[in-house]
Amino acid sequence: MEILKLEHVKKNFGGLPVIQDLSFSVSESSVFGLIGKNGAGKTTTMKMLLGFLKSDAGEIKVCGEKVAYGDTKTNRHVGYLPDVPEFYSYMTPVEYLRLCGEISGQKPRPIRKKTEELLALVGLENSNRKISGFSRGMKQRLGIAQALMNEPRLLICDEPTSALDPVGRKEILDILSIAGKQTAILISTHILSDVERLCDHIGILDDGKLVLQGKLSDIKNSYRHSSLRIALADQDSAAVLAGKLANLPFVSAVEAKENSLTVRLEDMATEGLKILELLLREQVFVLKYEVLEPSLEDVFLEVIQ
Numbered sequence: 378m379e380i381l382k383l384e385h386v387k388k389n390f391g392g393l394p395v396i397q398d399l400s401f402s403v404s405e406s407s408v409f410g411l412i413g414k415n416g417a418g419k420t421t422t423m424k425m426l427l428g429f430l431k432s433d434a435g436e437i438k439v440c441g442e443k444v445a446y447g448d449t450k451t452n453r454h455v456g457y458l459p460d461v462p463e464f465y466s467y468m469t470p471v472e473y474l475r476l477c478g479e480i481s482g483q484k485p486r487p488i489r490k491k492t493e494e495l496l497a498l499v500g501l502e503n504s505n506r507k508i509s510g511f512s513r514g515m516k517q518r519l520g521i522a523q524a525l526m527n528e529p530r531l532l533i534c535d536e537p538t539s540a541l542d543p544v545g546r547k548e549i550l551d552i553l554s555i556a557g558k559q560t561a562i563l564i565s566t567h568i569l570s571d572v573e574r575l576c577d578h579i580g581i582l583d584d585g586k587l588v589l590q591g592k593l594s595d596i597k598n599s600y601r602h603s604s605l606r607i608a609l610a611d612q613d614s615a616a617v618l619a620g621k622l623a624n625l626p627f628v629s630a631v632e633a634k635e636n637s638l639t640v641r642l643e644d645m646a647t648e649g650l651k652i653l654e655l656l657l658r659e660q661v662f663v664l665k666y667e668v669l670e671p672s673l674e675d676v677f678l679e680v681i682q
């Protein structure tokens with residue numbers, strides 16, 4: 378089932394098109410990464426699908442219900458984590474989540490149960506101090522707990538890791554990958570390694586247009602494969618082979634790491650065969666010969682040009 382569906386959505390600011398004919402959907406069991414550089418239109422898209430901003434054309438549906446500007450009824454299906462979540466910082470996490478549960482009309486016992494479960498999920502079960510003393514990472518984790526408090530069908534996260542250090546980022550990604558088993562997630566980001574870690578579907582937004590979308594594994598498979606990894610028995614034979622490969626006119630780079638070489642080519646189909654011929658001719662004992670998947674960064678840079 379499609380939890381979120383956008384069809385031909387457009388938005389102009391002062392006559393300038395910021396979102397142009399945007400269509401994509403997020404299905405029930407999916408973690409969808411909306412990727413784009415600064416100013417691509419990610420936040421504008423999120424605001425429209427939360428009903429905070431009026432679209433100029435097109436239709437947005439959450440769980441089959443149309444999103445209307447200013448009427449946040451569809452947000453009962455949605456949990457939202459802004460890039461910098463705000464709290465009543467004089468409260469403790471338990472007090473804050475209780476308040477969120479009460480505002481959304483839940484009963485005291487389920488509120489207590491959910492608060493306990495969610496604080497355990499985000500690793501704040503033993504934090505009884507005021508939110509004002511929390512680090513950025515802790516606030517982000519509490520933001521996820523808050524966004525999940527009404528058991529949403531869709532969790533929307535706007536650049537959830539961009540302000541965090543590597544440890545904080547990893548914690549957030551681990552929590553989101555657990556949350557993603559229960560709820561669909563739409564995450565906007567420009568951190569491609571986070572997307573590779575977390576998302577199964579992606580959409581690349583460039584100047585308000587979706588220039589590529591689909592299943593991440595299909596996209597990677599269909600993109601140009603331009604790197605090989607060759608593992609040899611020892612570091613010395615790898616160094617000798619690296620010298621020979623670097624002399625081939627069609628090899629654009631050779632990187633050596635211990636007994637393993639990464640070789641960059643222009644055309645895998647023909648040049649990969651020539652590398653195999655060289656290995657045979659030189660009687661090199663090969664432990665591993667592997668065509669590498671393009672990274673999301675390779676794909677991103679190719680479609681964004």
Ligand SMILES: Nc1ncnc2c1ncn2[C@@H]1O[C@H](COP(=O)(O)OP(=O)(O)OP(=O)(O)O)[C@@H](O)[C@H]1O
Pocket residue numbers: 390391395413414415416417418419420421422567
């Ligand atoms: N209220 C506004 N009035 C005029 N222009 C706006 C407004 N909000 C956004 N824009 C413009 O729309 C474009 C898209 O902005 P948006 O914030 O959606 O991009 P983004 O992909 O979220 O970028 P970032 O990663 O920097 O947050 C930008 O050119 C921005 O300057």
